[in-house]
């Protein structure tokens with residue numbers, strides 16, 4: 001094969017390598033991914049065993065009720081992730097304090113989970129039961145609401 005400009009041979013090598021890689025059958029994931037993992041240092045001192053090392057990142061769904069509690073839709077969403085084989089389901093950022101009065105209309109604070117003193121822990125039981133029922137363990141991301149507001153508000157917003 002003849003090449004017309006410098007680097008063309010190298011480009012042909014790269015194109016061949018990409019084609020070969022695309023045609024190669026996928027490699028199985030490393031077995032360790034599906035082996036249990038013990039997280040030490042739990043409150044009970046016994047550790048928490050995850051069935052595998054697949055973790056769902058915290059993702060705010062906007063499915064909490066208007067009062068900031070787990071709604072049937074939110075529970076169904078997490079239940080499906082747990083049943084799909086996730087080892088640790090991290091529930092989306094839950095507000096540890098009521099939103100600042102200046103920001104209560106912020107879209108960030110609408111239909112957000114709340115985990116402050118005004119919310120009974122028992123309200124979370126159906127959610128944790130659903131996650132455990134799917135075979136996963138549950139964690140929750142704690143989020144401080146801070147000063148967050150919406151640009152749609154006039155006059156100019158108090159915070160980004």
Ligand SMILES: Cc1cc2nc3c(=O)[nH]c(=O)nc-3n(C[C@H](O)[C@H](O)[C@H](O)COP(=O)(O)O)c2cc1C
Pocket residue numbers: 057058059060061092093141
């Ligand atoms: C719809 C959506 C909501 C998210 N909500 C949160 C959240 O509540 N807390 C958080 O720390 N990250 C949140 N993230 C960021 C994700 O947890 C994750 O870090 C991000 O999607 C990057 O992941 P990747 O590197 O695997 O693509 C959110 C992401 C998306 C797409």
